[in-house]
Amino acid sequence: MSRRVYVNGAVWLLLLTAAWWLPLIGGYMALASRVLVYALAAMGLNLLLGFTGCMSFGEAAYFGLGGYGTGLFLTHLTHSTVLAVVAGTIVGGIAAFIFGPLVMRRRGIYFAMITVAIGQIFYFIAERWNSFTGGEDGLSGFSRQPLHFGFATVPLNAVAFYYFVLFFFAIGAGVIALLLHSPLGHTFVAIRENRRRAQFLGIHVERYVWASFAIAGLIAGLAGALNALQNNFISPINLYWVESGNLVIMAVLGGMRSFWGPLVGAIIFVGIQDYVSSYFPNNWETFIGGLFIIAVMFFPNGILGIIRQRAKAA
Amino acid sequence: MSLLRLTDVSRAFGKLLALQHVELEMEEGKLYAVIGPNGAGKTTLFNLISGFFPATSGEIWFDGMRINRIDAARRVALGLVRTFQITEIFPELTVFENVRIGVEAEARCSARPWPSRGLLRQIGDRVDELLDTTGLTAQAGRTVSELAHGDQRVVEVTMALSRRPKLLLLDEPTAGMGQEETAHMVTLIRDLHARQRQSILFIEHDMDLVFGIADRITVLNYGKVLAAGTPQEVAADPLVQAAYLGEAA
Ligand SMILES: Nc1ncnc2c1ncn2[C@@H]1O[C@H](COP(=O)(O)OP(=O)(O)OP(=O)(O)O)[C@@H](O)[C@H]1O
Ligand SMILES: [Mg+2]
Numbered sequence: 001m002s003r004r005v006y007v008n009g010a011v012w013l014l015l016l017t018a019a020w021w022l023p024l025i026g027g028y029m030a031l032a033s034r035v036l037v038y039a040l041a042a043m044g045l046n047l048l049l050g051f052t053g054c055m056s057f058g059e060a061a062y063f064g065l066g067g068y069g070t071g072l073f074l075t076h077l078t079h080s081t082v083l084a085v086v087a088g089t090i091v092g093g094i095a096a097f098i099f100g101p102l103v104m105r106r107r108g109i110y111f112a113m114i115t116v117a118i119g120q121i122f123y124f125i126a127e128r129w130n131s132f133t134g135g136e137d138g139l140s141g142f143s144r145q146p147l148h149f150g151f152a153t154v155p156l157n158a159v160a161f162y163y164f165v166l167f168f169f170a171i172g173a174g175v176i177a178l179l180l181h182s183p184l185g186h187t188f189v190a191i192r193e194n195r196r197r198a199q200f201l202g203i204h205v206e207r208y209v210w211a212s213f214a215i216a217g218l219i220a221g222l223a224g225a226l227n228a229l230q231n232n233f234i235s236p237i238n239l240y241w242v243e244s245g246n247l248v249i250m251a252v253l254g255g256m257r258s259f260w261g262p263l264v265g266a267i268i269f270v271g272i273q274d275y276v277s278s279y280f281p282n283n284w285e286t287f288i289g290g291l292f293i294i295a296v297m298f299f300p301n302g303i304l305g306i307i308r309q310r311a312k313a314a
Numbered sequence: 315m316s317l318l319r320l321t322d323v324s325r326a327f328g329k330l331l332a333l334q335h336v337e338l339e340m341e342e343g344k345l346y347a348v349i350g351p352n353g354a355g356k357t358t359l360f361n362l363i364s365g366f367f368p369a370t371s372g373e374i375w376f377d378g379m380r381i382n383r384i385d386a387a388r389r390v391a392l393g394l395v396r397t398f399q400i401t402e403i404f405p406e407l408t409v410f411e412n413v414r415i416g417v418e419a420e421a422r423c424s425a426r427p428w429p430s431r432g433l434l435r436q437i438g439d440r441v442d443e444l445l446d447t448t449g450l451t452a453q454a455g456r457t458v459s460e461l462a463h464g465d466q467r468v469v470e471v472t473m474a475l476s477r478r479p480k481l482l483l484l485d486e487p488t489a490g491m492g493q494e495e496t497a498h499m500v501t502l503i504r505d506l507h508a509r510q511r512q513s514i515l516f517i518e519h520d521m522d523l524v525f526g527i528a529d530r531i532t533v534l535n536y537g538k539v540l541a542a543g544t545p546q547e548v549a550a551d552p553l554v555q556a557a558y559l560g561e562a563a
Contacts (some may be wrong), residue, residue, distance in 0.1 A: 183418040183426045185438075190415045193404035200364065200402070201416045202390030202477055203424055211425070 001164045003311075015166055019159050029158040030230070035263075036169045037227045038164075042250040042262030044219025046136060049248065050256030051180065052212040053192030055108065057117030059247050061122045062217035065241030066092035066224025068126065068133060071234045074142035085168065085225045092221015093214060095122075100210035107195075116241050126236040138235025142228075142299055156229075165226050169240045172219050177259065179215070188212050188276065220247075249292050264303050294305025315378060317481055317513055321549075323372030323434045325358055328443040333537045336372070339483070346402045346515045347404070350534035356517045357399055359534070362484050363515075364396040365389045377480060391406045391420075393480030399489060401516075407460040409450055411443045412458055412469055416476030440476075445480045448472040448502060466497030468502065475506075482506070484516035488523065500527065525549065558563070 010204050014021075018032050045059040069091030071082045088158050091169065125151070126133045133139055134179040146155040154160055179185045190198045199205050236244065244246050254265030269288060277284040320338040324331065329431045335356045340346050343396050362369045363376075364452055365386035374381050376394055383389050384392070418424050423433060447449045448468050453461060458469055467487060487503065506512040507514040518524045524531060525545045531552050535542040540553055541551040548554055 179427055182429055186415060186418060187424045190404055193406055194402055197402040199387050200396055202387050202419045204387045308344045
């Protein structure tokens with residue numbers, strides 16, 4: 001118990017003080033923002049993957065939809081950055097809610113396949129619908145607007161935007177944490193552990209898979225919205241199944257059974273992407289792939305899984 | 315009115331007739347047993363009653379309702395709760411957490427994302443009460459996969475009890491247990507029946523055990539009811555003696 005409080009405190013302290021220590025170790029704020037964005041999406045996915053036991057391979061769909069929602073909202077409807085984030089989040093959540101019934105009855109590899117298939121539908125729509133989404137070239141021409149408080153206007157430069165992302169990350173992470181400690185979260189975990197037992201305790205398993213899928217989509221939508229604002233750009237690539245795979249890799253690498261696992265995975269993934277790609281622009285993915293294989297083969301519970309085991313043994 | 319009634323129930327798997335024209339009736343508050351050799355159709359019978367799969371023909375009535383078309387999860391809410399021949403639990407969770415899943419389902423709050431403190435305390439108290447009933451209090455914090463086989467089976471029974479079943483279905487509750495564990499399980503079943511008037515239908519291989527505690531026994535053989543009645547009646551039945559007891563003796 002106290003260990004958990006300690007770990008949580010350390011994580012939040014590090015995240016809150018990133019603007020001070022990150023430059024000291026050669027990092028930069030945009031990189032930190034990107035880590036948080038992907039960590040948030042991977043944590044949402046992990047609700048489904050690690051805590052409900054459903055292998056979703058289409059989470060990028062809701063991530064990308066959140067991005068398009070935000071971009072289109074800023075382009076056509078509002079200048080409020082916060083409202084645009086809310087809009088993107090809702091778009092991702094509603095899409096997952098609508099498609100949930102299609103996936104909730106499938107299991108294992110079939111679940112993975114149907115989630116990929118749905119994701120690819122969105123990818124093709126985004127790629128083809130030039131007039132609305134900008135097609136293959138992506139959607140640009142929107143940009144994050146300064147935040148207006150009653151007393152001041154804050155332009156979202158790299159540092160301010162990091163804290164803007166951290167604010168939403170905290171909301172997302174907080175919601176997931178509360179959920180995991182609620183009866184709903186307990187039920188998700190029960191389904192992961194033993195569907196048959198859950199069903200024969202009177203739990204309508206499919207409805208809960210649907211709920212988990214919708215919540216994961218909502219959080220992916222939020223992350224996608226932040227991603228669009230980070231780049232002031234969104235393209236079909238963000239909806240592509242490879243992006244879904246990246247989120248899965250982050251969750252698995254860091255540890256699917258750990259609350260902070262996806263954050264650790266995102267730090268490694270985005271870190272390697274940034275660092276290695278500057279030296280080997282064409283094959284940084286090989287590094288990630290290799291690392292992923294090693295992780296799955298030797299540390300199936302991810303990096304935090306190893307650390308936890310060590311701590312238990314000690 | 316009977317609690318459970320099966321009329322002319324059959325189940326086929328392709329050409330295999332796993333159950334044929336089975337009749338079974340059970341009153342509230344009783345302790346009934348189903349016996350029969352391997353492959354007789356005992357588990358299939360439980361699967362039909364609990365909604366694991368549908369009957370090929372026939373009617374299943376529970377508590378005044380025809381339940382043939384009601385799905386498994388809803389049957390639990392009606393009060394029909396089962397355990398499995400091969401223990402089904404939540405392996406990576408603690409004993410407390412295992413039982414809590416059932417308690418939360420029974421409190422109809424499984425979908426609650428922000429529970430009140432009062433609700434959480436109520437749930438915790440109920441879990442403690444159940445663990446006390448089945449003698450698992452000392453194990454509450456342990457991961458179930460680390461428990462002895464016998465204790466795991468008791469956990470499953472406790473989970474079933476958490477749904478306050480009108481009828482508890484136990485599929486070979488003592489399967490794979492040693493003498494001591496078996497004795498503990500038998501005491502538990504007896505106590506539930508005697509003290510809480512829990513209606514129980516159980517499948518059992520151990521003949522002595524069945525004849526010692528059951529009010530009535532149904533004998534299945536090759537998917538058919540060979541005999542049914544009180545232990546004395548069943549024991550005296552020449553068909554049973556020939557087909558079942560004969561080979562055991
Ligand atoms: N899902 C299924 N598909 C095909 N055949 C099945 C299925 N379930 C059971 N059977 C067959 O039906 C027959 C009855 O099986 P059942 O499991 O009900 O026997 P049982 O009386 O419980 O035996 P045991 O004492 O070994 O548990 C067996 O021949 C079995 O192979
Ligand atoms: Mg059986």
